[in-house]
Amino acid sequence: MINYTIASLPPWNAGEEYYGTYNGTVLSNNSYTDNNSGLALGQYIYLYISLLINILGLWWNGTVIWLLAFCIKRTPFTTYILNLSIADFGLIIVNHIWNILSLLGIPVPNPLLFSILFLIFLFLHSTGQFLLTAISIDRCVAVLFPLWHRCHRPPNTSTTVCASAWVFCFLSPAIHLTLDLANLKDGDILNIQFVLNGFLCLPLMTISALILFIKVCFKSQQRRQGKLIAAILLALLFFIICSFPLNALFITVFVLHSEPPSFLHYAFILACLNSSVNPLIYFLVGRQKRGRCMQNMKAILQNVFKEDENPSEAVEISLETQL
Numbered sequence: 001m002i003n004y005t006i007a008s009l010p011p012w013n014a015g016e017e018y019y020g021t022y023n024g025t026v027l028s029n030n031s032y033t034d035n036n037s038g039l040a041l042g043q044y045i046y047l048y049i050s051l052l053i054n055i056l057g058l059w060w061n062g063t064v065i066w067l068l069a070f071c072i073k074r075t076p077f078t079t080y081i082l083n084l085s086i087a088d089f090g091l092i093i094v095n096h097i098w099n100i101l102s103l104l105g106i107p108v109p110n111p112l113l114f115s116i117l118f119l120i121f122l123f124l125h126s127t128g129q130f131l132l133t134a135i136s137i138d139r140c141v142a143v144l145f146p147l148w149h150r151c152h153r154p155p156n157t158s159t160t161v162c163a164s165a166w167v168f169c170f171l172s173p174a175i176h177l178t179l180d181l182a183n184l185k186d187g188d189i190l191n192i193q194f195v196l197n198g199f200l201c202l203p204l205m206t207i208s209a210l211i212l213f214i215k216v217c218f219k220s221q222q223r224r225q226g227k228l229i230a231a232i233l234l235a236l237l238f239f240i241i242c243s244f245p246l247n248a249l250f251i252t253v254f255v256l257h258s259e260p261p262s263f264l265h266y267a268f269i270l271a272c273l274n275s276s277v278n279p280l281i282y283f284l285v286g287r288q289k290r291g292r293c294m295q296n297m298k299a300i301l302q303n304v305f306k307e308d309e310n311p312s313e314a315v316e317i318s319l320e321t322q323l
Contacts, residue, residue: 047103050269054096057276061089064279067298076158077228078305080138081282083162084131088275091124095272115180119173125246125271126172126193129201130165132239136208139232143215169193191255198247202240209236227304231285235278242274 068074068082094117138158142149154160172193179189209232216229246267252258283297286304 043102046265046269047099050095050099050272051103053269053272053276054092054099057092057272058089058096060276060279061085061092063297064282064301065089067301071298072301072305075305076153076155077135077138079158079162080131080135081305083166084128084135084278087124087128087131088278091121091128091275092272094121094124095268116177119177122190122193123169123173125243126169126197127165128275129197129239129243129247130169131162132235133201133204133208134161134165135232136205136212136236139229140208140211143212143229194247194250194254198244198251202244202247205236205239209233227285231281231304234281234285238274238277238281242270242277246271 064085065082068078068085072078074082097117138161141153172189176189212229212233249261249264249267252261253264282304283300286300286302
């Protein structure tokens with residue numbers, strides 16, 4: 001039913017060797033297993049660190065999802081954050097399944113299930129990138145054109161953009177899997193997704209981040225929006241450091257048909273770290289530096305995102321900038 005496995009992409013598979021090809025590239029995960037008796041010490045260390053990151057990420061993202069979905073007034077910007085947290089939550093779940101199977105010594109039953117897990121990982125990884133790109137562009141437009149952003153932007157823009165990101169990122173893995181099940185050549189459909197992730201999202205994020213940094217840090221009138229912009233800039237920074245290396249390796253392996261590097265599993269743990277760290281960014285940026293030492297997460301999120309709920313302040317900033 002399926003003529004290859006992508007078994008080298010997850011960290012390892014409990015001592016069992018998998019071999020397969022993708023577009024002529026031989027993939028193998030036996031680099032990380034010394035024998036069939038179990039996992040090496042370094043593999044156990046990796047798995048336990050990854051499990052810890054996963055547990056914290058599930059807890060933090062789950063808290064953000066609950067609060068934004070049911071406890072905090074919805075705004076166009078929190079719609080983006082809610083969808084990003086859902087994508088991160090799902091990605092961490094997939095990685096958690098891989099780690100649990102490896103730690104318990106349970107091999108993935110068949111190559112098809114293994115490929116499905118990877119395609120779900122790719123789908124959620126790509127969706128998170130497109131959502132973060134949309135967030136950076138939205139804030140960039142809000143800073144450059146605050147009056148238009150507040151008064152003339154279509155009211156359902158955030159919902160439409162989020163839905164489009166989910167659908168678009170779902171198409172490539174779905175088409176790939178459908179053609180695979182039919183034993184048809186996919187025409188390198190996944191390569192398109194890898195190239196878009198690497199050569200579209202990163203430049204747009206970088207340009208938007210530079211504009212936000214320049215406008216906020218060097219324009220005193222814009223510093224009132226510091227918490228929200230700081231959270232976005234930190235999220236973009238962590239993406240470039242933690243998540244983009246996996247994009248580069250995907251392009252190297254699949255598009256350029258290269259051998260998977262031995263440090264590929266570290267790119268996966270960095271991607272999961274990136275998906276886990278955003279709620280921590282919201283907490284650190286939103287907490288009060290003075291006053292109460294303890295704040296609940298709801299108050300902290302409201303403190304971060306309240307700047308998106310005050311249209312009069314945005315208009316005032318724009319008028320001051322023009323004057």
